Amino acid sequence: MSRPPYTVTLxxxxxxxxxxxxxxxxxxxxxxxPFEWETQIAGAGAIGEFGTPLPPRVLESIRRNKxxxxxxxxxxVATGHRSVNVELRKQLDLYANLRPVESLPGVKxxxxxxxxxxxxxxxxxxxxxxxxxxxxxxxxxLKIITEKASTRIAQFAFDYARPHGRKKxxxxxxxxxxxxSDGLFLDCCRRVAKEHPDVAYEEVIVDNACMQLVLDPQRxxxxxxxxxxxxxxxDLCAGFVGGLGMAPGANIGVSAALFxxxxxxxxxxxGKNLANxxxxxxxxxxxxxxxxxxxxxxxxxxAVRAVLAEGHALTRDLGGAAGTTEIAEAIARRVQAx
Ligand code: NAD
Numbered sequence: 001m002s003r004p005p006y007t008v009t010l011x012x013x014x015x016x017x018x019x020x021x022x023x024x025x026x027x028x029x030x031x032x033x034p035f036e037w038e039t040q041i042a043g044a045g046a047i048g049e050f051g052t053p054l055p056p057r058v059l060e061s062i063r064r065n066k067x068x069x070x071x072x073x074x075x076x077v078a079t080g081h082r083s084v085n086v087e088l089r090k091q092l093d094l095y096a097n098l099r100p101v102e103s104l105p106g107v108k109x110x111x112x113x114x115x116x117x118x119x120x121x122x123x124x125x126x127x128x129x130x131x132x133x134x135x136x137x138x139x140x141x142l143k144i145i146t147e148k149a150s151t152r153i154a155q156f157a158f159d160y161a162r163p164h165g166r167k168k169x170x171x172x173x174x175x176x177x178x179x180x181s182d183g184l185f186l187d188c189c190r191r192v193a194k195e196h197p198d199v200a201y202e203e204v205i206v207d208n209a210c211m212q213l214v215l216d217p218q219r220x221x222x223x224x225x226x227x228x229x230x231x232x233x234x235d236l237c238a239g240f241v242g243g244l245g246m247a248p249g250a251n252i253g254v255s256a257a258l259f260x261x262x263x264x265x266x267x268x269x270x271g272k273n274l275a276n277x278x279x280x281x282x283x284x285x286x287x288x289x290x291x292x293x294x295x296x297x298x299x300x301x302x303a304v305r306a307v308l309a310e311g312h313a314l315t316r317d318l319g320g321a322a323g324t325t326e327i328a329e330a331i332a333r334r335v336q337a338x
Pocket of ligand 1: 016020071072073074075076085244245260261262263264265266267268269274275276277279317
């Protein structure tokens with residue numbers, strides 16, 4: 001008897017989104033796990049048809065299916081609509097942003113053997129969208145930090161550490177300056193750390209953390225950060241392992257999970273078959289893990305490693321000349337053969 005498919009909300013997104021999403025669907029289909037993709041339009045591309053970048057039907061679909069795979073969506077700078085990502089994370093309470101950063105074979109980088117995980121709080125901080133003009137020439141942007149969200153993300157980081165063989169959690173902060181907000185975040189991290197004596201715990205100020213990361217990323221294991229520091233440090237860490245084309249991500253909540261790469265819509269590459277789909281393909285592997293399809297997730301990761309090590313079908317960012325579709329096809333064939 002054939003097994004019922006997983007119904008997954010599929011958001012192609014803007015820019016390179018549709019290309020990397022199609023590549024990822026090709027690879028996930030090659031695992032043999034049955035999927036039913038419920039395609040939903042969100043992002044700048046949705047505004048013309050629906051009058052909003054995040055039509056209510058997208059949220060309804062994710063609430064119903066509980067799992068989504070998403071391409072990047074555009075957010076205009078300093079003006080225009082609010083970020084679809086921030087809105088999705090808030091509306092669906094996807095409070096934990098998980099971003100594994102791992103050196104892979106055949107990828108040129110000044111760094112070797114990097115293996116760390118960024119755990120970023122996803123719902124508050126300066127991303128609360130609370131900005132206003134106090135008087136002309138003076139604006140205020142509110143940084144919201146709560147005990148509830150800080151405790152929850154710390155709990156997530158420590159709960160993640162043990163089963164994934166992680167030995168240390170580093171809380172990254174600026175509590176020397178933001179004594180109340182980052183101070184509260186640290187208090188919560190310390191309390192949760194005490195409940196997990198088997199996992200080492202340390203605290204590093206964010207500017208120092210950036211310098212130490214650049215000098216010696218191997219010294220870190222799990223990084224635990226508020227929303228803004230997590231956003232910045234994630235891109236910095238992507239640079240250790242070959243850039244944004246290599247950095248996967250997951251947004252996890254109690255009742256839904258959304259999988260997407262760290263990178264944005266890369267308008268410079270859009271529509272040219274040049275984007276590296278590996279970041280989203282590895283996000284797809286995280287989705288398979290979330291669905292407890294660990295064997296299939298392992299096959300996808302193994303296939304990515306094999307194609308990178310072989311070096312015949314690499315995209316331009318990896319020093320090759322292959323297109324998005326070619327590298328995806330090479331990975332999919334490996335997955336099928338495994
Ligand atoms: P970006 O990630 O789109 O691009 C930064 C650089 O990385 C560019 O040089 C780009 O060519 C390169 N790059 C990104 N993804 C790549 C890939 N898969 N393969 C090869 N190279 C890749 O960041 P940006 O230019 O700051 O943002 C562009 C748009 O994306 C903005 O509208 C921004 O708001 C949006 N954005 C969306 C998300 C998301 O939806 N999750 C995340 C970040 C940025």
